[in-house]
Amino acid sequence: MRIRIKFRKYGVMRFIGHLDIMRYFQKAIRRAEIPIVYTEGFSPHQVMSFAAPLGVGIISDGEYLDIEVHDSLSTEKAIEKLNQMMVEGIEITNYVQLPKGAGKAMAVVAAAEYQVFYKENDLDSMAFSYEQIRNGIDQYFHDRNEIVITKTTKKGERTLDIRPYIYRFQAYQKEGETGFSMLLSAGSQENIKPELVVQDFFRYFGKEYDKYAFQIRRVDVYAEASPEDPSGSRFLPLDHFGERITQEREQVNG
């Protein structure tokens, strides 16, 4: 059976890169004695895949990995067992069974939601106040039909209109955090990094962007919802595509 796990990454764990997070989960799953499926051969490895890599320095409330298991505890018990094996800075928040034929996390990613906020919530040191950001977004985003940026890739530079890939762009203020909130295209189609948008916002207003002044948080990762989905939303979080495993189901499977 296939399982999708959702987790948070915060605190000092933001300095652990994607490959090391994968290694971390391989070992954590062994410690939690989750009956994961291994590949055949002399060096068997766990059947595990992650949704979308998260850059070093970024925190997240919505990271996902898919695993294949022989059988499973209930969602509640599995979360508890896994969380006993976690270090501070990684917290399992969901554990659902995927229906047959569900796409791999990596393949279905379509959008990601981010908050980009000042590390020091101190008006004097901020280049933009909350109000300025709100007004600025009107000018920068809502009033324009295209936002052409120069993207530097391994192959060189290319220009790109990112306007169609920004699904939502708003000012953000909550619990002492001030900055930007945005829903961006993600995955294999066009992967837009939040830093690119904020950096271009600064450039547009002729201000210098200091990347160390901001903390980026990925809020969640989404896939396209089916048109028949009762929610009517265009995007749904990745764990929406699986089902919680109840105590009764656990017994049936076990």
Place this chain on the structure above:
Amino acid sequence: MKKLALNDEILLKIDKPARYIGNEVNMVKKDPKDVDIRIAMCFPDVYEIGMSHLGIQILYDMFNKRADVYCERVYSPWPDLHQIMKEQHIPLFGLESQQPVKEMDFLAITIQYEMCYTNILQILDLSQIPLYAKDRDENCPIVIGGGPCTYNPEPLADFFDLFYIGEGETVYDQLLDLYKEMKKGLYSRKEFLHQAAKIPGLYVPSLYEVSYKEDGTIGSFEPVCDDIPKKIKRQVVEDLTKAVYPQKPLVPFIKVTQDRVVLEIQRGCIRGCRFCQAGMVYRPLRERGIDMLKEKAYQMLKNTGHEEISLSSLSSSDYTHLEELLTFLIENFKSQGVNISLPSLRIDAFSLDVMSKVQDVKKSSLTFAPEAGSQRMRDVINKGLTEEDILHGAGLAFEGGWQKVKLYFMLGLPTETEEDMRAIAQLAEKIAERYYEIPKEQRNGKCQITISTSFFVPKPFTPFQWYSMRTKEDFLGCAKVVNEAVKSQLNRKSMKYNWHEADVTVIEGILARGDRRLSKVLLEVYRNGGIFDAWSEFFDNDRWENAFASAHINPDFYTVRERSEDEVFPWDFIDTGVTKEFLLKEWHRAMEGNVTPNCRQQCSGCGAMVYKGGVCYENTH
């Protein structure tokens, strides 16, 4: 959220920030305010190397079992961070609390190889602790050294307050209890060190005075007060089955050199190879009980989630219950996706059978360490491995499907002739010929024989401690002879020859048998930017040569000089159990080409029997 010692800007700029943030699985968390004693345990090399060291895992676990102690870890900041810490005056910190080392009670440094000595100065400097012990005041941590290089700690003597000679599991409690006692009263640092010097195995260099003869050798080495021992007795765990061993080792986030569970099956060695310091100073061989090892293997795999386990010892084939242990590991863990990584085993039918179960035969290679090419030379070094053993083992392996062989040798050994050097290539040739005896249809293309040579460094407490080391030019000459001999073999296309750098070997030789006068050289090298000298990309031979010149020290005194049999060596104040008389007897036997039987064949009276355990008493139970 925990405050890190380094800010985000620094952590995002440097390579591998995970080296500096702590928080690993199984990290011990305590409130520093709740303990009486804080220890910074340091491996003076980069995180990935230091985290792979078993000794630190053992001591970390042992110290933190005490409720009154918090032991944290410290590794050498990589040059990128080193520069930032110097520029911004950021004090070196413990990974656990992220607080400065200088605020702790002890800085304990394990000294594993000579080429990390400059990194020790880096650690002290970045910690903002005075480099010389004599300049430290009451507020500085007590700097204590341990590990293999403390069998001659003299080049580092001026930088340390204390050295711990022997195995860490034994007298640390006494030292910590004494420290706690003294912290309550109004005792000075000096008084504490004086009391500590009375604990067996502890050496306080400032309480010993050295005088030199006109020829530069040691005239006398005496304690400055008469209530401390003249000789420091190496401390040894008598029963390793009962000794502490971690149950929940740390699991790093980044890939480290030893990314697996390490199970130390025994300590010491029965073999008595004459070049090998470990084989002499860790005597007697002591095995851990099979039941304890099974239990620890299970617990450690469960608590770490590692997908690999490796056995550790100097000569695993000598472990009495090896077959039972390997069978247990394979039967219980192989099906759970755990790799069993085998230590270098004697190649025979049993080990090949085990290896074929745990390795992909086509990809893996066999390792032999004959150490010398000719039988004559192997007799001199007392390496009890014959050409027949090697060819027989290789033959079995080739028939089992292996085709890659690695061979390790040393060059610059005592009495070595060009003939001995050429014998290295000839041995490789015989192995290749053995491979091609297999019918063509049954073999898998060419065989690959990799020959590696290192240059021999005579070490203290070995029979070769009297030997005058070869010069750099000699070394390179030896490598040239081997290289040409390899090229003239029939099957040269199946062979590859690698040799080591000679420059760094010479420096290693100087430091290995050096004395207190070398401290100023180390300091000079460090002041001129020398760190990570164990890393070829950072080692700078000119920097060392200039430092010797400016300190008016002739390096030849420590390397190529002939040593007389009655010379007082800088390390003679240490009593390892193995007597100088035994070592000298072995030196003579080496010159005569006589082999000495291993401890299980016959006791040769080395002296290690004074420790009441291990192989010396095997037949008495």
